[in-house]
Amino acid sequence: MRIGIWLAGARGSVAVTSIVGATAVRAGLADPAGCVTELPPLRDANLPPLGDLVFGGHDITGIPLVKKADSLVTAGVLPGGIAGSLGAELAAVDRDIRPLPSAGSQRETARLITADIVAFRDRHGLDRVVVINVASTEPVADHDPAHAGLAALEAALGETRAVLPPSALLAYAAFRAGCAFVDFTPSTGARLPALEELAAEAGLPHAGRDGKTGETLVKSVLAPMFAMRDLRVRTWAGTNLLGGGDGANLADPAANAAKAGSKQRVLREILGYQPQGSSHIEYVDDLGDFKTAWDLITFTGFLGVGMRMEFSWHGCDSALAAPLVLDLGRLVAVAHAAGRVGPLTELAFFFKDPLGDVPHALADQWALLTRFARELPHV
Amino acid sequence: MRIGIWLAGARGSVAVTSIVGATAVRAGLADPAGCVTELPPLRDANLPPLGDLVFGGHDITGIPLVKKADSLVTAGVLPGGIAGSLGAELAAVDRDIRPLPSAGSQRETARLITADIVAFRDRHGLDRVVVINVASTEPVADHDPAHAGLAALEAALGETRAVLPPSALLAYAAFRAGCAFVDFTPSTGARLPALEELAAEAGLPHAGRDGKTGETLVKSVLAPMFAMRDLRVRTWAGTNLLGGGDGANLADPAANAAKAGSKQRVLREILGYQPQGSSHIEYVDDLGDFKTAWDLITFTGFLGVGMRMEFSWHGCDSALAAPLVLDLGRLVAVAHAAGRVGPLTELAFFFKDPLGDVPHALADQWALLTRFARELPHV
């Protein structure tokens, strides 16, 4: 099975790290560390080989991948030697990255996006393409009556106004191209009734949302620990300092609100109550692609005695996200081949704000994921 | 079913916190926060009520419980109001705490310990007594040929030398009294072939060892997170600053070695390899019953990029241990009633250095525990 990965935001840090990594693994220059699908219980699931993935995508900038890769080397995200030796392979992928289309109506824009994806699939003779959104986080979208059903949406798409935020328009175009869709960002993506209807009608699966790469990952194992020990969490407050493109974007209060909300939801879901405190996001340009998160947790135990825990996490967001993008591409492609339709709730393991009524504790999500992988048919 | 809890080290901080807590819950003065057996999946297991537990034990000191409780109030471990209103109840328990016997031979000492336990059981008409070791940590015991089998042990017990360390002699005496045994410390306890043989012969269960109350608890959820995400842990180094009686004791290099070893084992078991770094223990009198642990974790992800995490944990060891002592008393009593014999490996959730070939990830231990509780017969 030949699989294509179509990346929205294909010249961004996460996308370029994914492309360089998969290419390096194929060339035997790196091992697939950080790829969950390479761990024993998933490795046996007959997924398409990592090295066989074909990349394409959209981006608003035209900076060549090799140049972007160089800047990621300088930033300490990519190792110098590897990126330098993949010039030809990256130039080849460059030819499959198109400028993001924009037309007079969203219907026409979607048609152009769909056409680019279909052309990519045809050009490479791919069995299946998974469309993955790794573009910058959008502000929270306004509600619109046209989101409620497919018929209303289709009517509204012909108007001049923008009825869908870009991430949802992308999901629409992906479904229209017959492709599965993954939202790796906190943006709207396929999370509208009209798009759920379209996915069902077209018989396509989708997954999301918001890749779990740092502070929330830690919360998803620490919060169950407090719950399993019947320790009452009173305060869980944290701050995230991050640079990079998405950092600047998240400093925007509207985007920030979306992200901070999903960051605290995990606590309420796991603990059954909402501790005091919030999750603050601050942009610090100097930190580049790295993120420092600090959390304070105060809790009480037997007879009410007060205790506390702090942690700080210094992670490279792009390096944490990229292998998950590859994992999702492989898993969703096989789910598509297996005839799965609608939200792939079993992939909650990968997301901060997972689709469906699913567990938020990482160990439970892992059990869900490994069972899912075991039961995938050989395709 | 009437259950007795016989505590070795009955006037120590952990024991007194357990006794005060259970008494306060019975009197309606406190809720059983921190008791795992009060959480939904275990609460339904038909365990004997927390308030029905009867306490007794041995100690080398004779300080009245009420006085020890006062000092725990000053230390911030117990709330002032509660301890002050339980004077009569604590005085009643005082009468069931005996001086630790010591005779010319270990056989005779064991006989006196057994006699104290049996008298306690008879005096209160208890169906069952669980003996729990919460005494100070011993130095690692020397190997002795007499540990290898029950016959050899019986012969050696009549000699004047001490063939068994105190914790193992306690386990021997408990089994001879027909009681289940729990080792909440890193000491030897029932972990000798001769004592396993005795437990089997007497048809008794036992559990251990070394209650998991702080840094190792955190390790048992963070290490699986790194494993599930295929992030390679390079360094995991930590330091534990602790005061209190056990702190002074653990500063002894021999005891320290025992504890630090079991603290790193969890990483090797979960990760499948041993990261660099060790776990250091230091006694700081000023910290009293509280402990501060700090850990540094460095790890690499996709394409080898280096990242790091730090955490610090400020916990009250006695308050974290006491509810687990109550949990273990209830669970082991029912397992005894249900006819379980030998090591109760399903109780790994409670221990740093669990018996048997069991998972070390907390979520897996939780699954094991809840299944165990579900399958306990109604007795």
Add this chain to the structure above:
Amino acid sequence: MRIGIWLAGARGSVAVTSIVGATAVRAGLADPAGCVTELPPLRDANLPPLGDLVFGGHDITGIPLVKKADSLVTAGVLPGGIAGSLGAELAAVDRDIRPLPSAGSQRETARLITADIVAFRDRHGLDRVVVINVASTEPVADHDPAHAGLAALEAALGETRAVLPPSALLAYAAFRAGCAFVDFTPSTGARLPALEELAAEAGLPHAGRDGKTGETLVKSVLAPMFAMRDLRVRTWAGTNLLGGGDGANLADPAANAAKAGSKQRVLREILGYQPQGSSHIEYVDDLGDFKTAWDLITFTGFLGVGMRMEFSWHGCDSALAAPLVLDLGRLVAVAHAAGRVGPLTELAFFFKDPLGDVPHALADQWALLTRFARELPHV
């Protein structure tokens, strides 16, 4: 010399901790730990004895001091024994705390405040009263043409609008009563040209502003370290989690802005440039009178190599502030007696946002303070 301390916000945590502490020291129940004026170089400055200070003040609430003290015992700020034994003394001070007056014009309100202060001075036969603002932080005040000079201010005070924020009206009333004034908060206080004019005309000293009790204190020693070693600070970002009354108040964006600004100023003043990052303030009710601050500092050294430091500070704000309030009362009283007029810039040591063109490094401020104390006349 008999000295009175008139506290605006006299029933708040800082004020009550100050009053209880001074009373306990007088009664021989506590030592004056945390009082800078009791350290060798200042102890010899012939300041009025701590135990001789007489307290009075204004507050909008009428909760008795003894009740407020009890709540501070519960919160862990005051030791139980001490507060309990000072009932009579605290009740006596209660009689010198008046409800904050409010009249139709600010001129009339000021007249009533002045009258209360004068009556307090007369009632106790005090040589001198120092008025100290420890009330809640105000929002940043709007500019007003009447702030520019005393004549314009006097005219405006007769109007019905509020030309001065409460802290500035307090300073006005204090000066009209012939008293020195200290602003321990980030509010406006005496920092208006019209009030500077009044202080000069009345021959009175004043000091401020914003007591330096936690994160900024640490910054004032760490930033000079980086400067003296020529290490370039790139990011200095922090978060402050605090409960208590002032915490709720500072969560208000307007007050927050005032405080966060003065918190970063110290870096620019010491380093000579402004690193990236800001100082975030968040209200977490559960933390009570304690505050947790966390700061991340990234810096580069020789040949540009990147390094980092983090610190977390868990302090009790009232306990850190109260001894400084006593110090300031003593020092400002003697400065007043010695004929000092206008801003006491030598007291920069005590403040986050000190008056005048003064050093911000703590060691330099200490040198300034000790020289000031040495040169104070014996009065």
Add this chain to the structure above:
Amino acid sequence: MRIGIWLAGARGSVAVTSIVGATAVRAGLADPAGCVTELPPLRDANLPPLGDLVFGGHDITGIPLVKKADSLVTAGVLPGGIAGSLGAELAAVDRDIRPLPSAGSQRETARLITADIVAFRDRHGLDRVVVINVASTEPVADHDPAHAGLAALEAALGETRAVLPPSALLAYAAFRAGCAFVDFTPSTGARLPALEELAAEAGLPHAGRDGKTGETLVKSVLAPMFAMRDLRVRTWAGTNLLGGGDGANLADPAANAAKAGSKQRVLREILGYQPQGSSHIEYVDDLGDFKTAWDLITFTGFLGVGMRMEFSWHGCDSALAAPLVLDLGRLVAVAHAAGRVGPLTELAFFFKDPLGDVPHALADQWALLTRFARELPHV
């Protein structure tokens, strides 16, 4: 004035970083960040230009500097571009680094060391050479009667036994060559009565010991903060995780003891009492030239309320040490030219364990240093 810097351990990380840095500054490839002598108050002291320093030294290994520099690039200590472009300059310095001599008696070994230093001075026509010990830390040396006076030492040097540890033999040889000596390590160096006598007789200055580059630097500003605020430090306990050559060496209990001792001395000197807790050192190979130190400080304030602070420091030891080595070379050379004899106590700013009865607070040491620099004659 032409100055030579003779480095014992000239191919180690600190030495190579110093050499590369000075060479890069001369070539205009880097600015002298981290050099204290380039800050305003010292820059004006008429020190020899950084770029004019000439380097030589001893080492037991013969690895070329350019190769060692490459490994420091890989380790993240040196920037890639710079080290790569200095091949010719480093090869030139290589020719001035000799194998460490070793003969049948220490007298003969010293004679060979002296001869190497003198030849270096003559070869380059240097006015003055400063010998700086940056070799690995030695175990604490045993006392020897021959250390007590120069005559006894001279007699013992002819024997076959090693009367002096290597660092002291180096100081001896330096003085015999008419050179000033600096001990940047915790080793013995010139700190023996016999060597003090020799320095006095030869009219030579010396400085030391143990460069202050991380945790102790932070202590030297935080401890004065607690002292100036009259906050009682109860516990100050820390752990240092370090890799690199010196890390492995310091893991040796004997060397460790020397270092840990000097690390706590600073607290006693500044606070006037010794808080509880110790400073632990652990070798973690994976950390390379970087060091992570974590410290816990508990303290009490007004009325005994308990508070705490933690910090962690992630520094690159070689990058922190190298500019100080250059600073010391320049300052000591000028002090020598100015006729200073014996310990240069004014250089306490640079050392963990400074010579003489000097202040340990960094700000006081800075005042001492800047006055020293101001008063240096123009030579």
